[in-house]
Structures are given as C-alpha cells and as structure tokens.
Amino acid sequence: MRALKTFFSVHELLRAFLLALCFSAFLYLFHFGFEFYLLNTLLGLCAFYLLIVSGRKTLLFAGFFIGLFWFYWIGFSFRYYGLSWAVPFVALGFALIYGLIFWLVALASHPLLRAGMLFLLSLFEPFDFNWLQPELLFVHSYFGIEKWQYALILLSLALFVQFKQKREAALFFLLLLPALNFSVPKEQKLPLNVSLVQTQLDQERKWNSFYIPDTIELNFNAIDQAIEEKKDLVILPESAYPLFLNRHPALIALLKAKSHKIAIVTGSLYDHDGHNFNATYFFQDGRMQIAKKMILVPFGEYIPLPSFLALPINKAIFNGASDYLSATEPTDFTIKGTAFRNAICYEATCHELFETNPRLMIAMSNNAWFMPSIEPSLQRLLMQFYATKHNTVILHAANDAGGGIIYP
DSSP states (O other): OHHHHHHOOHHHHHHHHHHHHHHHHHHHHHHTTOOOHHHHHHHHHHHHHHHHHSOHHHHHHHHHHHHHHHHTTGGGGGGGGTOGGGHHHHHHHHHHHHHHHHHHHTTOOSHHHHHHHHHHHTTOOGGGOOOOOGGGGGTTSSBOOSHHHHHHHHHHHHHHHHTTTSGGGGGGGGGGGGGBOOOOOOOOOOSSOEEEOOBOOOHHHHTOTTTHHHHHHHHHHHHHHHHHTTOSEEEOOTTSEEEEGGGOHHHHHHHHHHTTTSEEEEEEEEEETTEEEEEEEEEETTEEEEEEOSSOOBTTTBOOSOHHHHHHHHHHHSTTOOOOOOOSSOOEEEETTEEEEEEEGGGGGSGGGGTTOOSEEEEEEEGGGGOSSSHHHHHHHHHHHHHHHHTOEEEEEEESSOOEEEOO
16 A cells, blocks of 8 residues: 555546546537637646646546546447457556556656647657547637647746746746637538438447348438438438448449439448448449548557557457558549548548648548447547638538538
C-alpha cells in the first residue's frame, strides 16, 4: 500500500479526472444535444492550462481517462465477431496508450516546451488513427480551429504560467484575441435537391443472408420515395447493400433503370480479381461508376502492423480474411454538372480527403458497429472540424445515427 501511495495519490487521481472531464466535456455535451459556446471555450482553456501545469503522474492518469472517455466504444465491433469478452480489454488498451502518450508530453516540464509538445500532439496519428485532435475542443467555441490559432492559445497559456508571479502576466492573454472566432456554421443553398437516407439496420442482422432481401427492398423503397419527391440525388449509407454488388447484375440493372429518374449513390462491397474493396456505387442516366475507399480503418479494414503480426490477428479475429485493398487517390463524382468528393466513413474524418478543398463531399457511414455510444457524435464533430477548415459542405448518409448535412 505504501508503494502505491508513492506512485500516486488520491489528489493526483482527482486532478487527472478533472482534467480529463474538461478535455472531454464538449463531446458529451454535444452528444446529449447541448452546444454552449462560452462553456466550451472556458473548459477548453481550463483543459490546456491543466495540461501545461500538471505533473507527469497527473498527465499519465489524465491520458488514461481521456482514452476511456473518447474511445471506450472502439471494441464494440468485436461483439459481431464472437469476441464480446475482448470489448473491455480494447477499451483498457486505448486508455493505456493515451496514458503513455500524455505521459510523454509531460516529459517536457518547461511551460513553453510543454506547449510545444501539445502542439505536436495535434500532428500525431498513432497506428494511422487520427481521431484525437486537440483542436476539436474548440469546434463549438469562440476560438478558431486553425493550427496557428491553436498555437496562439498554447503560447498564451504557457507564457502566463511561466510569468504568473508578475503583474504583467495577464497581458499574455492578449495573444488570445487573434485566435477568437465568433462565426458559426450557416446553412447554404445546395446546387441539387438531395435525399439523405438514414437507415436503422441492426448490425447483427445486417450481414445475415436471411435479412438481405428485406434490406434491398427498403433501399428501393427509399429510392422510389425520393423519386416521388422529385429529388435530384438520393444518397444511401455505407454498405447499404450488404453484399458484393458487382456480383449481382440483376440488382445493378434495376439501379441503372432507376438512375434515369434520379442519381443514386450507395455503399456496397466490390470484388476484383479476388481482392475486396469497400466501395461507393454511383448510378446516373443508366451508367455506373465505382469509387474504392482510399483510407482504410486501422484494425477494422486492415491491420497497421508487419505481416507476421497482422496475419495471426486476421486469423484470430476476422476468420483469416485478408485486409481490404484501397484506392490510390480520392474519387470525385460529377452529378448534373456538380462535382462531389466521395468519402466512406473514416475517410470523411481524414485530412487527406480535404487537401484540395472540395466544395461538396458525399460521405456515408455504418455507425451500427459501435452503437450505443458517442461514436457518431465524435465522428460528426470531426467532420465539422474538417468542413470548417476546408470550407466543404458534407452530405452524410449513415446507418443508425450521425447523418445529416454539415455546413462549414
């Protein structure tokens, strides 16, 4: 017991828990339908202040709690591979990883160096996973989310900590002024009349062959309804057709026929020369175009480890299935003269898809893998983050939760 007390104290645990709450509050407020810009602004400043002034042990535990608060849901998908027992261990693993990451940040004890480490954290993507973006705290706040604004916030807090014994220390808060941003996302007129389809397919039944005919019927009902409503475009979620669509010429023929009345974008799988792709199928004027996913989900669609480690993991979890393959570049669809960038789920939260600042993006997701959880809320905040940075309107069709139009 004495050895444990030398390693941590109740005070440090409480301080770490408070820090993690400040760092995560915006996410849970948004998830439950609250957007308090002033509160998010103050809590964000408090979180980064505590990150700069706290000791290594506090940041170790704070990182652990942050990992839990943000990513407890990742292991939920294991339930559908008969590995429900692994769910808590996946959550614990992410908590430990982020505990270690924040402990490494704390190795820099000087306030300015600590601020520099926190800035570098925004560039760090462990295992190609980029969902912990520190600037995300300010998406619904009175601060901007550009890198230079994030740097100014960190610099201001670091200088205040460094010189807080002096009366002039408060002047460093003037550095926050250029980082302020009072604009909020506003609805814009879209060039097309669009129907976004949000399905409610249970993940356990989605890939069961017994239920696939019902799913197909629901999809065509949604397309027919959009036609009746005189929409220009209907967008269905990721894997709305839970099969390899290119193996079903009769279905393709029906979709091509419908596309003379309405443009159709839908998710499904694509098989080519024995390789599997997560894909988007686009039908317009009787023609079909296929867009393969470019950025795969780490530990979901591929294992970001050397083959001697990836192969046994694939065998143990995915019944020996090989990784999905990916496209080498993004795909754009031109629908009635308007260009749309294609994004499938995780892609819509990755900067690579936004590098050319696309004006419009079609995104589709299947969030049933992780329900019930905060995953759709975190995903939507990340989409808002990139939409705002790149002035992109995202049309998001999702299964279960998270769909909608996201304006910059």
